[in-house]
Amino acid sequence: MIDSTDKRVRVPNVLEDPSMKAIAQVYADGFLDASGEPSGDGRVDEFRSFIHDILDPHPEFERKLVSPMVPVEAKIGLLERTVFPHASQVFASFLKVLAHHERLDLVRVIFDVCADEQMQRAGRRKVTVRSATSIPDDKLEQIRQHLANFLAAEPVLQVEIDPSLLGGLVIQVGDTVYDSSLRNRLGQLRSQLRQRYVNEIQSGRNRFSHSEGS
Structure with a gap:
């Protein structure tokens, strides 16, 4: 199945920039450790739904969220009108933190780290x-x-x-x-x-x- 003579090699991680991974890990840990519901896998599932059901089918929406030309207040206003009414309080607060720190451009990277971290915790x-x-x-x-x-x-x-x-x-x-x-x-x-x-x-x-x- 997995032969002991098989070649073992190191390959580049999706997060090739160590500084980017470190930043994403901080936000992922903060999101998973925040109090509120849902927790654990349910929290990751909500994050996944935001990526797959909102960002993927609406690239223009994502471009506005990550654009440095769009003011932070405008990004939060956009989220408040579209996402927050359907989101848990913990996820809405998380997105606000990312917006205030101008880290919405890392949202997909943070999700990858978050999903892997939750897997390891479980x-x-x-x-x-x-x-x-x-x-x-x-x-x-x-x-x-x-x-x-x-x-x-x-x-x-x-x-x-x-x-x-x-x-x-x-x-x-x-x-x-x-x-x-x-x-x-x-x-x-x-x-x-x-x-x-x-x-x-x-x-x-x-x-x-x-x-x-x-």
Whole structure:
């Protein structure tokens, strides 16, 4: 399933800027720790709904919220007319804080950090499973059980289909990748063959030089 010989590599995180991640973490922790309802997963679900149901289908609305040309008061007024009547008090207060600190441009980044933080608090870990073809349910359950033992946490699997992998799996936990795909194995084989040719050429040169010296 996940071979011990699989290549482990580090890949860039979605939050490549450490300062941005640190800022997002502060706001995410503040949002999750604030008193009020909903709490926990329900709080993250409300945040997710704001992203998926409001920002995604209304890009012009999002552009106004993140634009440095729009005054803070205008942004809050826009939220008060459209979002706050349907939002919990804790989420409305959270958006106001972001607006006052001119951090609404980080709202998607903060959501990603917030969702990951809540998963960890609840003893879950997000795991991305990439495959060249669809994975049967029984195979996914085997992967889930294996990861549960390996991570000592409940894995939340997100399956992505990538035909370029040719075969095998790529499993990503955080910024660590376990790559057992056929594409990766072929790449390793090519690298090994190239290294063998280099060694053979160098060995031949050494023998030739030694012969000349004698």
